[in-house]
Amino acid sequence: MNILNKFNFFLIVLFLSSILNIHSQEQKYPGSFTIEKNERPPNIIFMIGDGMGLSQITAGTISNKNTSSLEEMQYIGLQKTHSFNQLVTDSAASGTAMACGEKTYNGVVGINSKNKQLESILEYCKSKNFTTALIATSSIVHATPASFYANVNSRRQYEDIALQLRYHSVDYFIGGGRKHFNRREDKRDLIAEMETEGYKIVNNIDNYDGYKNKKLGFFTYADEPPPINTGRKPSLEVLVNSTLDKLKSDDKPFFLMVEASQIDWGGHANDLPYIISEFKDFNKAISNALDFAKLNGNTLIVVTADHETGGLAIKKGNLKKNSVIGDFTTIGHSGTMVPVFSYGSKSEIFTGIYENTAIFNKLKIAVNK
Numbered sequence: 001m002n003i004l005n006k007f008n009f010f011l012i013v014l015f016l017s018s019i020l021n022i023h024s025q026e027q028k029y030p031g032s033f034t035i036e037k038n039e040r041p042p043n044i045i046f047m048i049g050d051g052m053g054l055s056q057i058t059a060g061t062i063s064n065k066n067t068s069s070l071e072e073m074q075y076i077g078l079q080k081t082h083s084f085n086q087l088v089t090d091s092a093a094s095g096t097a098m099a100c101g102e103k104t105y106n107g108v109v110g111i112n113s114k115n116k117q118l119e120s121i122l123e124y125c126k127s128k129n130f131t132t133a134l135i136a137t138s139s140i141v142h143a144t145p146a147s148f149y150a151n152v153n154s155r156r157q158y159e160d161i162a163l164q165l166r167y168h169s170v171d172y173f174i175g176g177g178r179k180h181f182n183r184r185e186d187k188r189d190l191i192a193e194m195e196t197e198g199y200k201i202v203n204n205i206d207n208y209d210g211y212k213n214k215k216l217g218f219f220t221y222a223d224e225p226p227p228i229n230t231g232r233k234p235s236l237e238v239l240v241n242s243t244l245d246k247l248k249s250d251d252k253p254f255f256l257m258v259e260a261s262q263i264d265w266g267g268h269a270n271d272l273p274y275i276i277s278e279f280k281d282f283n284k285a286i287s288n289a290l291d292f293a294k295l296n297g298n299t300l301i302v303v304t305a306d307h308e309t310g311g312l313a314i315k316k317g318n319l320k321k322n323s324v325i326g327d328f329t330t331i332g333h334s335g336t337m338v339p340v341f342s343y344g345s346k347s348e349i350f351t352g353i354y355e356n357t358a359i360f361n362k363l364k365i366a367v368n369k
């Protein structure tokens, strides 16, 4: 080794030892998230406003002093919502497309057009050692949340879907529909069965907050929860905050799906105040998710819809009075594209115009960043 080579060798050793030294120093402080940022996959908060097209967002924004938390998102894209064989999708086919990455027939959950059962992004994250959680303002067996854990030929098979949740390993879940678990045709009490296998199932937010079980379910209502403007409690903001507190305390990345289910129901009812109140409820939950991402780092937030509902147009309004008048063209869904908003880790990959199935692939890319 000549002198020059010896000097280079010395520099390399110095460089390597400085890296190792930094590494060992960082390990002494596991609370610092610079090390986590580099070594663990991001947390994923996937938020779906069912039936939330651009007009619903516009109406909700105007009513909310012409602002919304979506304005803080870093990237925006558009997704095409059609199902396998219909231009206008339903929530089962679009939920399956986003959750599992394949187009299917309307009404089908977690099974593709060739009758193959699909793995969802939640299940994929689970296989990567993520903690998983589902929150919906409908029953937990409704088509959108079901797309993340169930495989059934018809979204109406609520008791089968409940049975699949009972055998699933979702760590935390919140939604209505308790009756599908404990007032069943087969007389089984799935809640009791789950509790014998380590789950704690609760019926109010205080117990949800209080129990420290790593498997926890909260049934907000026996049936479908009511609209927020007729008294649904707790708000989505509270549900998301409580769940993020739990997820944060786990030393693992997490996948959380949040659905504002009833923006869609307001659309079916052609009821603009219903849509607006549900949007505002969702808006606060998004705001809290953003706060979480800003504070904790290494988090991806994606907010989108499964389709638009009502064919809503904004006809008139008054910005000073925060008032808006809309008109609907259908009591069903429409075939318009819906926006995708993203923030945080890997959020840039959600720009552009793409099929709803691409959401699954993009989330997978984010998991493996």
Ligand SMILES: [Zn+2]
Residues within 6 Å of the ligand: 051, 091, 264, 265, 268, 309, 333
């Ligand atoms: Zn609908």
